[in-house]
Amino acid sequence: MTEKLPRSVVEPKNPRLNASRSANLPHVPGIRVGDYIFLSGMVPIHPQTGERNHGPIAEQIRTTLSNMQHMLESAGSSLERVVRVHVLRFGNGCEIECVALAN
Numbered sequence: 756m757t758e759k760l761p762r763s764v765v766e767p768k769n770p771r772l773n774a775s776r777s778a779n780l781p782h783v784p785g786i787r788v789g790d791y792i793f794l795s796g797m798v799p800i801h802p803q804t805g806e807r808n809h810g811p812i813a814e815q816i817r818t819t820l821s822n823m824q825h826m827l828e829s830a831g832s833s834l835e836r837v838v839r840v841h842v843l844r845f846g847n848g849c850e851i852e853c854v855a856l857a858n
Contacts, residue, residue, distance in 0.1 A: 760789035765830040771805035772822050774798050785826050792830050797823050 765785030767773055773784055774796065785794045799808035799818035802825070808818045824834050 761787075763787045765792060765794075765826060767822075767826050768829045769802050769825060772800055772802060772825060774800050774807075785830060787830055792827060792832055794823060794826050797826070 763786070764783045765787055767784065774780075782796055784796060785792060787793075797819050799815035800806070800822060801808050801818065802822070808815050820834070823837075827833055827837070
């Protein structure tokens with residue numbers, strides 16, 4: 756395959772969820788390449804305030820998953836179509852698994 760696939764930036768419909776732009780970083784939270792959507796750098800940003808959620812880890816995970824859902828829906832997709840999630844974790848990984856199993 757030698758042809759280049761079309762690429763476009765995925766912007767959240769809620770601009771408060773673009774943590775990269777508010778921190779003036781050269782990073783976009785999502786990019787569409789052909790039929791694929793790649794998200795990166797998702798963090799627990801509260802959608803109403805734009806502030807980082809520093810609550811319990813389970814709450815931070817739920818907030819981040821909700822933000823991922825928002826980004827995917829902004830791009831016309833959904834969490835149900837996700838193929839792979841890579842999580843950088845610090846501390847107890849059990850909380851991540853417990854939240855994932857509950858959803």
